[in-house]
């Protein structure tokens with residue numbers, strides 16, 4: 001059984017085709033990066049996998065279950081792009097709310113507050129946090145329950161460099177299946193071993209990071225290889 005199984009998936013928004021006939025499978029505990037240009041369909045893919053929106057056509061299964069089923073909700077952690085915790089709640093109350101929904105011991109909250117340097121802000125309302133600290137809070141809310149499947153949409157947005165390092169370490173330590181959408185290839189490389197490249201809603205390339213890297217000319221930066229795949233559909 002695959003952890004994520006997507007078959008012939010198509011999603012339209014009115015006349016816009018966001019995803020077209022997408023098929024791929026992800027095994028449990030694999031680490032995948034989802035790459036593609038602006039508007040490629042990455043966030044749409046993650047929202048469908050998180051059970052937030054439905055495809056128009058095709059089949060999506062998480063551990064052989066519907067993405068919106070209670071079984072999947074239990075194991076899933078999802079960080080949306082531009083995540084916005086409850087603005088009127090304090091940092092600690094946002095986390096306590098998730099902890100009570102997820103049946104997580106509150107001590108875990110304080111570990112994450114310390115790790116992410118958020119303890120000093122724990123009584124601040126989320127709406128008064130800096131954008132970067134709000135992102136850290138959203139990350140804490142997404143991983144508080146140790147999800148076995150983690151979907152991350154641009155997780156390092158707004159974070160300063162030390163925080164990026166903390167968060168990369170944190171994600172790397174989690175024992176979960178990971179699908180992370182990012183435009184930063186060095187981050188993708190550190191978090192993932194497999195790559196899915198989409199452009200205009202269709203898969204352009206799928207495989208191992210190491211294979212992708214080896215497909216360039218000598219000393220060619222991986223960014224250029226990915227750009228070529230996206231622009232021309234060509235590897236060489």
Ligand SMILES: Nc1ncnc2c1ncn2[C@@H]1O[C@H](COP(=O)(O)OP(=O)(O)OP(=O)(O)O)[C@@H](O)[C@H]1O
Nearest residue numbers: 013016017018036037038039040041042043044045
């Ligand atoms: N709610 C919506 N209503 C209409 N069109 C939408 C909606 N959400 C996304 N789209 C369109 O669907 C396509 C895919 O968008 P999506 O946000 O999934 O791309 P993305 O790869 O995540 O882009 P980016 O890297 O810029 O975040 C785009 O053409 C976008 O304009």
